Amino acid sequence: MDTLNGMVCFLRSAELGSFAHAARRLGLTPAAVGKNVARLEAELGVRLFQRSTRHLSLTEAGEAFRLEVEGSLDHLQGALANARARTAGPVGVLRISLPNAFGREYIVPMLGDFLRAYPGVRPDWHFDNRPVDLIAEGFDVALGGGFDLRPGVVARALAPAHRILVASPAYLASMPAPQTPADLAGRDGILIRSPQTGRIRDWVLSHRKGAQASIELEPRIVFDDPEATCQAAAMGMGIALLAVQSALPWIERGALRRVLPDWWVDGGNLSIYYSAQKLLPQKTRVFIDHVVETFKQQDLPVRFSATHPVVM
DSSP: OHHHHHHHHHHHHHHHSSHHHHHHHHTSOHHHHHHHHHHHHHHHTSOOEEEOSSOEEEOHHHHHHHHHHHHHHHHHHHHHHHHHHHHHOSOEEEEEEEOHHHIIIIIGGGHHHHHHHOTTEEEEEEEOSSOOOTTTTTOSEEEESOOOOOTTEEEEEEEEEEEEEEEOHHHHHTSOOOOSGGGGTTSEEEEEBOTTTSSBOOOEEEETTSOEEEOOOEEEEEESOHHHHHHHHHTTSOEEEEEHHHHHHHHHTTSOEEESTTEEEEEEEEEEEEEOOSSOOHHHHHHHHHHHHHHHHTTHHHHTSTTSGGGO
16 A cells, blocks of 8 residues: 555645645645655656655656556545445545535435435535636545536536516515616626626526527626625625525525516536546445436425426
């Protein structure tokens, strides 16, 4: 196992550019990572890194070795984890990235049944509205939408990622309700900036019969959090553009109502992202299957659609 540990330390150090960063990822000390890499170099008889006080770079031999082993190491680690799982069941730390409000509202409630079925799995969950780099940041799974499908990552669609316009009953009663997208011009908008760019994205509304229109709301308030946007809209501060899954709990309790119910933004899919390796660790596979099955049981693919009666 010393060779395997050395390979893991080598690959993480090459990926992150330093022993210190690799150590934080692996839960080791920088000295331990350096020693494991040094042992691997001694075993191979080649220098893998050029080291300086501030910089760590691969040698030509190190780059060639990285290209040869990185996929094989993922495969080997998956095989080892799955072999252990055949006797002990799925085990290990499960690092997951998921959006704040969506994670709390829909995914955390799934956790109880999952842990009762797989007590050897220890969730390590990170709540963040930004799309993460699954592989570089060391996550087993990420949930959300709008992720770049980088090499080595696959996505499994869970539900549509529709966005709808909503406002409070009091706001809609205070003035004529919009009848067409053109009626949005000059209305106070509560908008969400993109976590990738920090800007307000120019979304396009689609009609159930195929027409399209721009959104001409006046950006009165800009947030980076869907839950804050829901709260501001419920307080009568304007019209908000929100993902259905964010607006749904507020609509169900009557705090928000749909604006222009025949129109919505098609944002693709809400998906679960994971490594494309053939032998996924059992802890990852069973979690993915659990989420997919629970989505079906709770009818979330239908409830998250802009055409569902509850949000109309």
